[in-house]
Amino acid sequence: MWYYINNCSLDYTSADVFLVGNLSQVSRILIQGGHVEGVPGYLVNCPAAPGIPVKVQFRDTQLYMNGANNSMRQLIHAPGGGCAVSFEECDWTFTEYFESSQYISLSGYSDGTEANNRCVITNKNPRVTGLRSSQILPRYNNGLMGWRFNFVGTEGASILNLTDANTKITVSSANTDVSAKYGAATSDGARTIEITAAAATDVVELLLTPYYPAKARPAWCGGASVNIAGVTAGECDMYLVARTYEEPTLSFNSGTSTISTNRATVTNYISDVINVSEIFSRSGTPLTAADYVG
Numbered sequence: 001m002w003y004y005i006n007n008c009s010l011d012y013t014s015a016d017v018f019l020v021g022n023l024s025q026v027s028r029i030l031i032q033g034g035h036v037e038g039v040p041g042y043l044v045n046c047p048a049a050p051g052i053p054v055k056v057q058f059r060d061t062q063l064y065m066n067g068a069n070n071s072m073r074q075l076i077h078a079p080g081g082g083c084a085v086s087f088e089e090c091d092w093t094f095t096e097y098f099e100s101s102q103y104i105s106l107s108g109y110s111d112g113t114e115a116n117n118r119c120v121i122t123n124k125n126p127r128v129t130g131l132r133s134s135q136i137l138p139r140y141n142n143g144l145m146g147w148r149f150n151f152v153g154t155e156g157a158s159i160l161n162l163t164d165a166n167t168k169i170t171v172s173s174a175n176t177d178v179s180a181k182y183g184a185a186t187s188d189g190a191r192t193i194e195i196t197a198a199a200a201t202d203v204v205e206l207l208l209t210p211y212y213p214a215k216a217r218p219a220w221c222g223g224a225s226v227n228i229a230g231v232t233a234g235e236c237d238m239y240l241v242a243r244t245y246e247e248p249t250l251s252f253n254s255g256t257s258t259i260s261t262n263r264a265t266v267t268n269y270i271s272d273v274i275n276v277s278e279i280f281s282r283s284g285t286p287l288t289a290a291d292y293v294g
Contacts, residue, residue, distance in 0.1 A: 001024075006034070012037065018044045020054055027054050028057070029055070029056045031059065034061060035062035043075040044078070044085050045077045049080030049081050049116075055084045057085075060088065062091050065094055066093075071099045072137075076113055083117055084117060085117070087120070087122070089122070092136050101287075101294055102292045103225065104225070109190075114140060148166050151182065151192070152164065155184055160172075160181075168209050170206075170209055177199060178204055214244065223240075225292040227293075235276075237276065239274065249264075276293065
């Protein structure tokens, strides 16, 4: 069956907006134009894999994701697979500045949705709404790092001023009272980094070492899941720094037959500072100080 919803407004459903059941197999659901506002549950929920895959398409649709919490969160749930979701030329609106979920992708991370389904966003000409229309991550694999977003290392081993072999992230600090080591894997299997700082002015950088070409794009976005249960004083602030560089200057040493590369920094772009410590005291957040927040 093919279902078409053209230029309609779907406002404040009581739970999930689209519930895909077993009888929906082979279906194609196309939502074109109009808007969706108010999502207390999932935008697309396919709790059990249909016998034959289903395709859900949003095309040129305004998506206002306000619900109990209006932050970037998992909005697609299809742990068994068989439910492909695509967004074409859609505008997104997330109005809350603080986060309310452990994960920062539409597909979540640990329940099988992001591993077993295709979730694609295609915006040839992204429209900026003045809020957060271009910061949507469909799956963690769709980020710049691809599948290399998990730290790998031995629990307890220091990672301070070293580069993780898988993510190519360097955990760096110029402060002598800072330590950083590999922590235990969490319940979802992701390896953690445990950072200890003694002073309120201490700064730790998670530096992604590969260089990326400065292609035209509306925004650079970054994020991480942070747990601050061990913070006993002060606060934990998080922000993104994007550094731009000149073309590299190459120097050749004929004696050692080596080439060295130097890139002069053009400028640093620093995002707003988010006080992670304040998130858990926000009214309505489902998270506690013992949780991770994305």
